[in-house]
Amino acid sequence: MSKKYNVIDLFCGCGGLSQGFIEADYNVILGIDHWKDAIETFNYNHKNSKGIVADLLNLDPQEIKTRYAIENVDLIVGGPPCQGFSIAGKRIIDDERNQLYKSFLRFVDYFKPKGFVMENVPNILSMGNGAVKSQILKDFKDIGYKINYNKLLASDFAVPQNRRRAFFVGLKNSLEFEFPKPITTDNKITSEEAISDLPKDSLEDGCQYTINPKSVFQREMRNGNKVVFNHQITNHSEKTVEIIGMVPDGGNYKDLPKELHETRKVNIAWTRLNSKKPSFTIDTGHRHHFHYEFNRVPTVRESARIQSFRDEFIFCGSKTSQYKQVGNAVPPLLAKEIALKIKNYL
Ligand SMILES: C[S@@+](CC[C@H](N)C(=O)[O-])C[C@H]1O[C@@H](n2cnc3c(N)ncnc32)[C@H](O)[C@@H]1O
Known part of the structure; x- marks a missing residue:
């Protein structure tokens, strides 16, 4: 040994x-x-x-x-x-x-x-x-x-x-x-490959996966694991859902009508992941980066996947604290x- x-x-x-x-x-x-x-x-x-x-x-x-x-x-x-x-x-x-x-x-x-x-x-x-x-x-x-x-x-x-x-x-x-x-210059793992097996809605901690893995990466992150933790979605206001609904996969505030550009005064606002590319650097929970398909920010579990934490790695503390722990980490x-x-x- x-x-x-x-x-x-x-x-x-x-x-x-x-x-x-x-x-x-x-x-x-x-x-x-x-x-x-x-x-x-x-x-x-x-x-x-x-x-x-x-x-x-x-x-x-x-x-x-x-x-x-x-x-x-x-x-x-x-x-x-x-x-x-x-x-x-x-x-x-x-x-x-x-x-x-x-x-x-x-x-x-x-x-x-x-x-x-x-x-x-x-x-x-x-x-x-x-x-x-x-x-x-x-x-x-x-x-x-x-x-x-x-x-x-x-x-x-x-x-x-x-x-x-x-x-x-x-x-x-x-x-x-x-x-x-x-090791992955021409075959980078995309955000879709990372999280497309996780559902739109919340899962209670300890629930089984709802579907089979769809990529090699997802299989690797599950690592034989059967249940999901830290997949509780954020419920945004109606207005937020409506605005982010206008941004396409991979888009940002520039895709919104001009009068909405100023609704959030940071230039990373209203950014969606691009399903065909790796994610941008995930944050510690400031809620400006959205899922490539769903009208909500990624869950803690989705963020953890993007950081390459396996699903068996479980985050403790409040949701705010969990986002911060994930966002601070070295992948x-x-x-x-x-x-x-x-x-x-x-
Ligand atoms: C960038 S994060 C580290 C992430 C970690 N390397 C990982 O991969 O998960 C920096 C950490 O420094 C800790 N920290 C800051 N000031 C500290 C102090 N005075 N004593 C101990 N820890 C401190 C923070 O609580 C935070 O968790």
């Missing part, structure tokens, strides 16, 4: 990133996040891991090591929120907004794993004309890691979504990490590709 590598997931959310590593046969020993609902989901779905609710801002890695009797950490993964990196000249300063990134750095420095994966929004690479990126490379070099970074497009890795994310992979052994090559199938690749370097 091959050795299972131990992973800690920081800022783990519901555990999309962890899920990818688990599917690649890693042992995720710990997930940490300060969001109770997300940790409830994490623990529900990752029975062999321990998700803990804690604020990473001031968390001491030594305390975590002692309290959870952690012996050996091979990898640290995670996506510290870095929306507002503040920099002075070419340096990330010790500003409040940077402390979460610094926490990630502190954990890596303390546990000294064989490697780490840090995920973030793509524009982290261009922030401050590249100053943020340079500082990240330097900070980790100073504690002994060689970083390779790249932007990956989820739809290149069998995820039905054009979501782009930046990944920094650091290795202690100084090897050059080569990112996985795209498990994308995470899995990275996880498989890193194994060659450990």
Whole structure:
């Protein structure tokens, strides 16, 4: 039997990133996040891991090591929120907004794993004309890691979504990490292939599927599962249903009569999925993106499919919270590709 590598997931959310590593046969020993609902989901779905609710801002890695009797950490993964990196000249300063990134750095420095994966929004690479990126490379070099970074497009890795994310992979052994090559460039999974087997109306949690899977992707997401969770539809106002009813598959507000263009003052308003293409980046529940066919926003389960969560992965908390957990996550199938690749370097 091959050795299972131990992973800690920081800022783990519901555990999309962890899920990818688990599917690649890693042992995720710990997930940490300060969001109770997300940790409830994490623990529900990752029975062999321990998700803990804690604020990473001031968390001491030594305390975590002692309290959870952690012996050996091979990898640290995670996506510290870095929306507002503040920099002075070419340096990330010790500003409040940077402390979460610094926490990630502190954990890596303390546990000294064989490697780490840090995920973030793509524009982290261009922030401050590249100053943020340079500082990240330097900070980790100073504690002994060689970083390779790249932007990956989820739809290149069998995820039905054009979501782009930046990944920094650091290795202690100084090897050059080569990112996985795209596997679905000409045969991207479409939103129809992702969700066309899920019905227009709500299903009570635990109900059986109403029809057979219609695509290979759907079969894969069902994975032998027999019942559906998190498929409760949103009931929109009559006016909303009427307006979105005028937008065709793949269309947006530009397809509406001129006088309706201004009904929602954001340019992503009244956007429908395109059934023949991967989805755009799903959101955390702002209700501007609609199903390609039905006059409603996708359900949590449909959103989870678009993120490549298998149907057996169940989301806890309120519906609002579930949307946010799904929308925040790293698509498990994308995470899995990275996880498989890193194994060659450990
Ligand atoms: C982008 S999400 C992570 C998604 C996760 N990697 C996944 O794949 O599901 C960022 C997470 O950071 C968490 N977070 C933000 N500030 C935090 C803090 N001070 N301590 C712990 N977690 C924090 C949020 O609750 C959120 O779940």
